[in-house]
Amino acid sequence: RTVYLNGAFLPENEAHISIFDRGFLFGDGIYEVTAVLEGKLVDSPLHMARLERSIGEIGGFLPISTDEIVEIERRLIAENGLVEGMIYLQYTRGAEDRNFFYSKDLRPTLLMFTQSKKLDVASVMETGLKVKTVPDQRWERRDIKSVCLLPQVLAKRIAKEAGCDEAWMVEDGFVTEGASSTAYIITADDKIITRANSNATLPGCTRLAVLDLARAHGLIIEERPFTVEEALNAREAALTSASNFIVPITEIDGKAIGGGKPGPMIAKLREFYMDNARKTAV
């Protein structure tokens, strides 16, 4: 596999990062995951906008333009013959002797690689996913897509040990979001409920695209927090993420949602999303 590192296209085993990289020593970095379908980037402008925002929020700067990044991503897709999967991008503040304070002239580290994976999985739409709720133990700037993912790694481990696919993180009785996804419920009167963007959650690119499509189709959206209790009694539940698109959740903490079967609203949103994703991919 060819990867991109700091201006160079290299075989993956020739790409090396310094032991002094601040991403490694401090978790001082930002990342993005963009889905690839039929060899094209899904929701690319949304991911580039969020990348710029995250880097701005940590006082960093991109060494190249987002247009150049997209060109690099497309070249990696072509060179690696990627049809379906993802592009992972990581930005760190750079490398120098360990010191919490950083030099202003530090050259950032920019890494991109492709990963092949079947993303559009039909069986998930038939069975749905299982979720386990866990306490949200993260910091207060969850809107920044930081590489500091230890709370999510631990949350996912608990979910997996409980036989679940994803962890839903809970704070003061309210679901904030999934460990690597945005959380939704559908009420008995067909309202789509998901939290409004704030510092409490990562502003999902898939969320933005799905809600835009839902609105365009005249569906009713309520952007507000929901409790675990409300989720357990919801008609449908779902998650969105770049690598899952939108998928139904049929079990939360061992309790069946919607009779344990995926419902019509999420199926409809999935159809809208997949159609649009394929049409707008670049």
Ligand code: PLP
């Ligand atoms: N929330 C968290 C905490 C995430 O890590 C992610 C994705 O990794 C999402 C939400 C979903 O964001 P997106 O749809 O942009 O992948």
